[in-house]
Amino acid sequence: MSSLTALFMRDFRLAIRVGGGGGIGVLFFLIVVTLTPFAIGPDLALLARIGPAILWLGALLASLLTLDRLFTADYEDGSLDLVLMADTPLELAVAAKAAAHWLTTGLPLVIATPLLGLFMNLDAGASAAVALTLLAGTPALTFIGLIGAALSVALRRGGLLLAVLVLPLTVPVLIFGVAASNAAIIGPLPFGTPFTILCALTMISLVVGVFAAAAALRQGME
Numbered sequence: 001m002s003s004l005t006a007l008f009m010r011d012f013r014l015a016i017r018v019g020g021g022g023g024i025g026v027l028f029f030l031i032v033v034t035l036t037p038f039a040i041g042p043d044l045a046l047l048a049r050i051g052p053a054i055l056w057l058g059a060l061l062a063s064l065l066t067l068d069r070l071f072t073a074d075y076e077d078g079s080l081d082l083v084l085m086a087d088t089p090l091e092l093a094v095a096a097k098a099a100a101h102w103l104t105t106g107l108p109l110v111i112a113t114p115l116l117g118l119f120m121n122l123d124a125g126a127s128a129a130v131a132l133t134l135l136a137g138t139p140a141l142t143f144i145g146l147i148g149a150a151l152s153v154a155l156r157r158g159g160l161l162l163a164v165l166v167l168p169l170t171v172p173v174l175i176f177g178v179a180a181s182n183a184a185i186i187g188p189l190p191f192g193t194p195f196t197i198l199c200a201l202t203m204i205s206l207v208v209g210v211f212a213a214a215a216a217l218r219q220g221m222e
Contacts, residue, residue: 015101063106064145
């Protein structure tokens with residue numbers, strides 16, 4: 001556990017010290033949400049109706065910006081080889097890196113959501129509902145992104161391939177995240193049904209993403 005804690009703290013401190021990860025994600029999130037009213041027009045009712053979908057889509061695209069940082073830096077400086085040769089199970093090491101990545105890139109998107117909801121004419125309750133669904137769903141985006149990041153770590157210009165691999169896999173998370181947000185705001189479906197499915201998708205992606213990423217790293221680094 002001490003080695004996992006050290007790995008987690010290393011990735012967490014590097015993300016904060018180097019900067020750019022969470023800040024760029026939130027800035028991109030802000031740009032997407034800010035430009036939407038200019039494209040849609042001054043229809044406040046329409047903005048409020050599509051607001052949850054725009055916030056979720058912006059968070060999804062923003063999360064893609066930093067997925068390549070999961071393993072690329074470790075691969076370039078050789079520390080990924082040390083992680084592979086360590087006694088700690090690779091699956092736990094991958095999970096620790098994913099947790100540090102989400103705290104520095106995914107959580108800032110959740111925190112920024114109530115403020116950005118004002119741009120979409122959402123009241124405090126609606127913005128809180130969207131933030132809650134993002135809190136439950138953005139970890140799934142990170143753990144799904146683990147698979148693409150592990151597959152593309154040793155490839156040049158793997159960022160484009162990463163987006164192509166990850167985006168189709170995130171569609172169920174996007175569907176049920178928006179459905180849960182809309183259910184909490186306008187109904188008529190109960191909020192619990194899509195939100196429970198969203199939480200289940202997050203739990204499934206945690207298990208599948210960690211083991212698939214570890215297997216891809218073992219094969220790719222041989």
